Amino acid sequence: MVKNQVTSLKKRDVFISRWGYILACIGSAVGMGNIWMFPSRVSKYGGGSFLIPYFLFVIIIGFSGVIGEMAFGRATRSGPMDAFQKAVESRGKNGKIGKVLGAIPVLGSLALAIGYSVVMGWILRYTVGAFTGKTLEPNSVEGFSAAFGSMASNFGNNLWQLVGIVLVAVILIFGISSGIEKVNKVMMPLFFCMFVGLAIYMLFQPGSLAGYRYMFSVDENILNPMTWVYALGQAFFSLSLAGNGTLIYGSYLSDKENIIGAAWKVALFDTLAAMLAALVIIPAMATAGTNLFDGGPGLMFIHLPNLFKSMPGGQILVIIFFIAVFLAGITSLINLFEAPIATLQEILGFSRTKAVLSILGIGAVVGVCIQAIVSQWMDAVSIYICPLGAGMAGIMFYWVFGSKYVRKEMQKGRKRKIGRWLEPMTKFVFCGLTAAVFILGVVFQGIG
Template sequence: MTKDIAAQKGKRDSFVSRWGYILACIGSAVGMGNIWMFPSRVSKYGGGSFLLPYFLFVIIIGFSGVIGEMAFGRATRSGPMDAFQKAVESRGWNGRIGKILGAVPVLGSLALAIGYSVVMGWILKYAVGSFTGSTLAPKNVDEFGASFGEMASSFGNNLWQIIGLLLVAVIMIAGISTGIEKVNKVMMPLFFAMFVGLAVYMLFQPGAIDGYRYMFSIDENIKNPVTWVYALGQAFFSLSLAGNGTLIYGSYLRDDENVIGSAWKVALFDTLAAMLAALVIIPAMASAGTSLFDGGPGLMFIHLPNLFKGMPGGTILVIIFFIAVFFAGITSLINLFEAPIATLQEVLHFTRAKAVAVILGIGTLVGLFIQAIVGEWMDAVSIYICPLGAGMAGIMFYWVFGPKFARKELQKGRKRKIGKWLEPMTMVVFCGLTAVVFVLGIVFQGIG
């Protein structure tokens, strides 16, 4: 089996630079959860009381789940279906079982991408509207809410949703090195630069210091189990673990790259993105003398535009904000679509262009019909499919291929020998956490 896997290397497109790969992984991880969910949870669960367990879970998951999916993809040079098949066949079992199981994270990635395409349509409309003036045209929060409600209704935003998918199609047809890698090399640095600029602006607003003080204080919430539950969910889903996106990007990675080194950089920059969003939004709310509203679309499309409208330079602020959010969103959407596209190339031997056309065609058709229920759609996928896919990928790599194989693959490209922490952290802690996330997601009806 090892020889069969090795024989396939060099036949697929790949990332041409280390930072191109890392930025693509960062782009896949940085998304709406960092921007519209993380700040609200920091606010709701006691600032530093939430940050401490969140940082802890990011470290644990980064050095177990993220490294595993990267190495799993690189070892098999394939997407989830073929990767799971190869893992099962390495034990002498029927590979068809692995292929069927691998379809779960592929379908989950497609379903999540379809829901995300609806959100990207909203973002694109607001980004363009920030230049034309329509984004800040409503006079008060009620009018902002009515405007968003109209857009988020059935078939309420068809044009911008289709335009967003066409942009994704152009990037993905170009391939990994000339499409995905190049786009992330531009968009991710710009995203961070724009949010740093927004954070610096908020630093000089009156009352912002109260927001900072709250963010980094610890209160009784640190003892609340619910705080830890949502910190776990935030870390898990923010790092894009689902047995699909990180795995497929790993399949395009060269053997001389250090997976563990790449993983900690992805975890670090994903956390920085979330912190930058919080450093913009929480001080802005404190400056306006308002409490942070519940996370989700309402925060980004209703309350923040209403807040920016009343601030000095609001027109510039809203332009920078929505362009940066667009960069974060489209890089995540590209990653979500890559797993099903690569699967059609591997399983049905479609050309890249044909696979993109089929998957984006399905995404467009289904996405237009779920505009009014996209929240429920995304919740169902994140609660039931994402942790299941991540858990199965962890079991396949760490248990079915086995600890010796996993250690050997993770050691590739790394000069320093991996310590004894690897097996307990990955086989026990991570695989156990995926089960915990799955159960808690059902109990709480979503923790991501």
Template sequence: MKKRESFNSRWGFILACIGSAVGMGNIWMFSTRVSLYGGGSFLIPYFLFVALIGFTGVTGEMSFGRATKSGPVDAFGYACETKGKRKAGEALGLIPVLGSLAMAIGYTVVMGWILKYMIGTFTGKTLAAASVDDFAGAFGSMASAFGNNFWQIVALVIAMIILAFGVGKGIEKVNKVLMPVFFILFVVLGIYVAFQPGAADGYRYIFRVEPEALADPKTWIFALGQAFFSLSVAGSGTLIYGSYLSDEENIPAAAGRVAFFDTLAAMLAALVIIPAMATTGAQLNTGGPGLLFIYLPNLMKSMPGGALIAIIFFVAVFFAGLTSLINLYEAPIATVQEKFHLGRAAACGVIGVIGVVVSLLIQGIVSQWMDVLSIYICPLGAGLAGVMFFWICGKKYVQSQVDKGRSSKFTDLYYPICKYIYVPICVLVLILGIVLGGIG
């Protein structure tokens, strides 16, 4: 039997997991929600939910992957094999794998936008528009059907080349460079913004606590959604990265570091974006692509040294997006390898062709595409992985897997909290997403 690939070092694995978690949600959604839901009033429940989901879901998916040394299909199959239902388990395992592929395809479209804007910061094209309406028009043209074919394909090819090198030589090496550089660049931006007139108003805005916002159920609901999706629990990416881990790794400690650095990335983005908006008196009331591709470029154009700021910002955003894209494509690539016994490069080729064709076709509807996935497929995948590991595999198996690599036994509270709180939370996220039209 061919030896399974693995990460070469502890920090290589942790940085890869941080890379999978740090993405557009940290940059274009977190800042907006901090702004809309009372600053510190949003941060309080957000930190609580990050701690809970990091402790339960992230630790669980990593442990499940390492225990089975496989992706979701074989992991779910193993769980159900104990009940004589392996085929049913494998079929259910396809849900998070196909969800990861579909999410990767949608993300490819977004990465095409980011790459075009990043290159444009060097040529001057990104900040060339004369007004916010012109920025909106340029983005609308790019985000339309077949509006950005070239850069989208380039972004996908870059990801596939990295993935073709494998886990240790590709995913790990790239994350070891891109993640530290991302954090350094955002710290540089944060320091720059701190010295701009009016930035203090932005900090007050971030850390204000409004009792009425804290008492509003929507603040807690969207804090839950932000934490859940930011930590990438979906039964696929975190599970597959866990499958490349050695038995010597202390998974709960690793999950804690991932949760910490993912939160740090979101806070750094907020400490750049919100004070930057405050320096011009602008109110941050829009999130999503519009913030990144319309309002921030318009703001940067008017800032001292705006051209350099735009370069630093979009390079950092591209790095964050690329590490997430790599993670999203990894589960389907690994599944093709496992099920069809293909080499790494061939599996990347198969998934890459699917990615190119479908991503080109969905350019005009990518927003709706991603909404369906975040509302239905991601929480469903996370919930299924939770049911398989915590309900079907059972307490003894779970505790033994979580304790591997630790010098002392992990808390006895872990299993009941996961079984009776985390798994129902996955169901709750699914229901709330359907009712509210998405909370991620």
């Protein structure tokens, strides 16, 4: 087994630095959920009343689900299909069953990437428009809404959507160390710097104190079961668990790296990104004397541009904001496309370039056709496929491979012996939470 892994590692591209890998994982986790959903849920569910269960679930999932997908990928040196196959074969069973099951998270990753490419097209259009003045051209909320509605219609944004896909294709063709790692080393620090700058600006705006006071207060919402349900969903999806992205990045990680150490850093910086977004958006709403609108595209493409236009330096604010959002979006999109690309390389023996062009070609065609229904498309994938993929990955690694194998793989690159918390936290708590996310998502038609 060790010999095969070493041979596989030599053949596979790898991350060449610890922080390159960590930043890539942070880039995969930091996305639209941090920017357009987290602030609205903090606002809706009582500020600190939402933050307390959210932080709790981030810690639990970070030290169970994130470490599991990272270790699963590194242990098998493969994407979900081959990883699931190896897990089943370790029990002396027909590995084809595992390969078929592994196709579910791969297809889910591709479906999410296609939907995300539509959103990236919107972001690119608004980013360019921030420089030209087009983004802030409307004179009212109704005007901003009409502009967004026109763009988000059937074939309403073909050009920028295709530009985004071409840009992602170029990065992915360069591979892991020369493409994904280098891009994330630049884009993630820039993202955090820009949002820190926006947060500092909001700190000095009149009326912003009310926003901070609300964010960190605890009220009766702490006892509301829905606060805990949506905190669970926010934490689960924010950490990018679906049995594909984190697993595939883990497959490019050296055995010398401490997975538990990497996982808590990813969880920490993902949470910092979400908090920075909230520290910009909630005080901005307080400054304007308005309530935070429901999260989603409407917040980012309608209400925030309308708000920025009314603030001093609005033109600069909207430029910084959409550049930062673009950085978050493209790093997430790269990760979503990587799992199906790696699968074509493993299963069909495609070259890197051929696999990238094949997958992104499919993404371009389908993405252009679903522009008007992208919200329903993303809801279906996140409700039914993502929790299923994460749950299957957890079962395959923690239950099928078994505790002895898992502990050995987790211990690689780590000096201190892992405590007895590992088995109950992973086999029971995490797998139970993925089942809860799936069931609650179906019941409430989405909690992520």
